[in-house]
Amino acid sequence: QEKIQHVATETVTAEPVAVTPPTPAPKIQKPYVLIGSGTASYAAAQAIKEKQPDANVIIIGNEEYAPYMRPPLSKELWFSEDPEVAKTLVFKDWQGTERNTIYQDVSQYEVIEDASGSDLQTNKIKLLLNKQVTKLNVEDHTVTLADGSVIYYNKVLLATGGEPKKLPGQSEKSDKIITFRTVSDFKKLDQIAKDGAHIAVIGGGFLGSELAVALAKRGEKEKLTVTQVFPEEGNMANVFPSYLTKWTTTRVRKLGVDVQSNSAIKSIKTDESGKVVLNIGNDKQVIADHVVVAVGIEPRVDLARDAGLEVDEKRAGVVVNAELEARTDVFAAGDMVSFHDVQLGRRRIEHHDHAVLSGRHAGENMVGGAKPYKHQSMFWSDLGPEIGYEAVGLVDAQLSTVSVWAKATAKDTPAAAAGSEAESPRGTSAIASTGETGKAATASNPFHDEKFGKGLVFYVREKQIVGLLLFNVFGKVQEARDIIDAGYTTEQIDGLLKKFSLHQE
Ligand code: FAD
Ligand code: NAD
Ligand code: NAD
Numbered sequence: 001q002e003k004i005q006h007v008a009t010e011t012v013t014a015e016p017v018a019v020t021p022p023t024p025a026p027k028i029q030k031p032y033v034l035i036g037s038g039t040a041s042y043a044a045a046q047a048i049k050e051k052q053p054d055a056n057v058i059i060i061g062n063e064e065y066a067p068y069m070r071p072p073l074s075k076e077l078w079f080s081e082d083p084e085v086a087k088t089l090v091f092k093d094w095q096g097t098e099r100n101t102i103y104q105d106v107s108q109y110e111v112i113e114d115a116s117g118s119d120l121q122t123n124k125i126k127l128l129l130n131k132q133v134t135k136l137n138v139e140d141h142t143v144t145l146a147d148g149s150v151i152y153y154n155k156v157l158l159a160t161g162g163e164p165k166k167l168p169g170q171s172e173k174s175d176k177i178i179t180f181r182t183v184s185d186f187k188k189l190d191q192i193a194k195d196g197a198h199i200a201v202i203g204g205g206f207l208g209s210e211l212a213v214a215l216a217k218r219g220e221k222e223k224l225t226v227t228q229v230f231p232e233e234g235n236m237a238n239v240f241p242s243y244l245t246k247w248t249t250t251r252v253r254k255l256g257v258d259v260q261s262n263s264a265i266k267s268i269k270t271d272e273s274g275k276v277v278l279n280i281g282n283d284k285q286v287i288a289d290h291v292v293v294a295v296g297i298e299p300r301v302d303l304a305r306d307a308g309l310e311v312d313e314k315r316a317g318v319v320v321n322a323e324l325e326a327r328t329d330v331f332a333a334g335d336m337v338s339f340h341d342v343q344l345g346r347r348r349i350e351h352h353d354h355a356v357l358s359g360r361h362a363g364e365n366m367v368g369g370a371k372p373y374k375h376q377s378m379f380w381s382d383l384g385p386e387i388g389y390e391a392v393g394l395v396d397a398q399l400s401t402v403s404v405w406a407k408a409t410a411k412d413t414p415a416a417a418a419g420s421e422a423e424s425p426r427g428t429s430a431i432a433s434t435g436e437t438g439k440a441a442t443a444s445n446p447f448h449d450e451k452f453g454k455g456l457v458f459y460v461r462e463k464q465i466v467g468l469l470l471f472n473v474f475g476k477v478q479e480a481r482d483i484i485d486a487g488y489t490t491e492q493i494d495g496l497l498k499k500f501s502l503h504q505e
Helices: 002-010 039-051 115-119 183-194 206-221 242-254 302-306 352-366 477-486 490-500
Strands: 032-035 057-060 090-092 098-100 126-128 133-137 142-145 150-152 155-158 162-164 177-179 198-202 225-229 257-260 267-270 276-279 285-288 290-293 297-299 317-319 325-327 330-332 337-341 345-347 378-383 387-393 400-406 430-433 454-461 464-471
Touching: 032 039, 039 057, 039 155, 039 352, 115 126, 115 150, 133 302, 155 352, 177 183, 183 198, 183 206, 183 290, 198 206, 198 276, 198 285, 206 225, 206 242, 206 257, 206 378, 225 285, 242 257, 242 378, 276 290, 330 352, 352 378, 378 477, 387 477, 400 490, 454 490, 464 477, 464 490, 477 490
Parallel strands: 032 057, 032 155, 057 126, 155 330, 177 290, 198 225, 198 290, 225 257, 317 337
Antiparallel strands: 090 098, 133 142, 142 150, 162 297, 267 276, 276 285, 325 330, 337 345, 378 387, 387 464, 400 430, 400 454, 454 464
16 A cells, blocks of 8 residues: 555656556465365365355375375275276266266366465465475464475364384385275286286275275186285174174185185295295295285374374374364364264274265364364275175274174175075074174074175164164165264164164065
8 A cells, every 4th residue: 555655656746647556466365274185185175165265275295196085996996897997097886977086187276386386376276296294383383394395374184194004024115015095006906906916915904805805806807816814703803793704704705805814914025036925823824926914004193293282092193172173273184083972982983984074074164163073974885796884883893782684685785695604694683682792692693594684783882872884784874873873772772673674675
């Protein structure tokens, strides 16, 4: 303002000219900085833009890709018929709709090359790729990148996800022993799988089980053998009750995976011929061309810890309040957050839907919302064409369970388990309980001679239903959510069953 007046007085003696004051440059707001370019950051960016379209939003990620979803990397992409799938990253979802693993094309963002681009005026979400955030300073409201540049933030979101754990002695450099989390890991494994190799997958949890089945499926077409090695008694043993683990393991074997359960890795080395030799105890060895290590993740909380934020050491996550705020102007979401679930107590959740819901919620609160995070997230997993499940709440094999099984119709699961050695469910209204240890009550096994077609597993803590697993039962997630939120007890299970029409053909 002052400057314009000054110019005007100086021209007073000259020819009278119409002075048009220069249009003031639009004021760039200090940005909303989202650290991590995963699902939680993407969801937060969308929510911020919906509430405040002109908000200055920057996503900073250390990967080379625009934000993408991880679930298809261990499932749908492996079932694609397209030999170019590792290039297109296109998959078909359960409705048969074609989707891309990358949420939106990189051209829909304003890709900036360095921190100075953060003062660029644009309505698009800004994206800084291949950049590592090395420091968060919550006093100064800054983040520092590995190249030394500094970005001032208005509010910041920590959404750094988790780092795949390695086996003791696993070399950083070996290209024979890899972890699996990113699009570039998928591309690597896709190449390996094409070479007709013997691949050993280590780990019996979500990732190990999904990948083993996906690779075996690929192996039907190409010369590929798959071995899965883990210390538990069967697939998904940390989640499923024991009898369901046994049944599932039988199914995974039928799908072509050589499952080596009860096998902890004693040593892992590469021999002269370049093969990886796994010593799995009892004088047994697995000799593979490549090994995929899927033994869980470690949430990335270093930035937060170094910034003096509170870390929940038990759950290894950054502690936030009900609004997902770690301290004023610092939010956290996704795999790395330890939050308070009003129904179930403090939790940390490593699943996609939680990353979406908590990311969105944090985003809304960053632009002025002040709502507590109360969404009860769900997760799903699929092990080949026959096994699909969805779950809500606490599903942990350590809890006691009450299960209800029905015979599946062709709609629920395809082919029957001919020759299955697993304990199987009774056709109608079978209720099985497990004790506190999570061991199945097999003494009067009601499931003789039939398979676990479809069913419900209620997880119970001090009589309260705290988790619900929907096994080959689809479209009932909201019903499950309502049950967890209402805090029903085991006595009420019979009455709750009608919500699930389990016995309808
Ligand atoms: P992430 O998706 O891990 O994103 C974090 C990002 O931040 C990463 O790109 C990371 O590189 C980046 N980053 C970290 N630190 C920094 C830093 N300092 N500077 C810059 N960038 C940084 N869940 C389900 O519910 N269903 C499924 O079927 C399912 N399938 C899965 C399949 C696979 C193969 C994997 C790996 C996971 C799967 N999950 C599934 C889990 C789900 O993908 C995660 O819960 C989800 O990705 C968590 O999102 P996030 O944004 O918290 O973290
Ligand atoms: P996980 O925590 O589900 O399973 C870890 C597994 O590691 C255990 O089941 C155990 O078998 C194994 N393990 C641990 N130490 C071992 C050792 N020393 N030797 C051999 N095996 C050992 O983690 P994950 O399966 O690695 O999955 C990685 C992440 O991706 C998790 O956050 C998971 O939730 C997520 N994910 C989720 C889905 C889904 O929701 N459908 C699918 C894939 C991945
Ligand atoms: P919905 O559960 O009513 O499903 C619609 C249809 O898809 C039904 O015919 C059902 O039989 C089928 N279906 C759903 N989940 C399946 C599974 N896990 N395995 C096999 N078939 C399945 O509900 P919706 O809201 O239309 O879809 C949400 C569901 O879709 C989620 O619960 C999840 O299981 C799945 N999903 C998958 C992805 C992915 O990337 N694979 C992404 C989002 C959702």
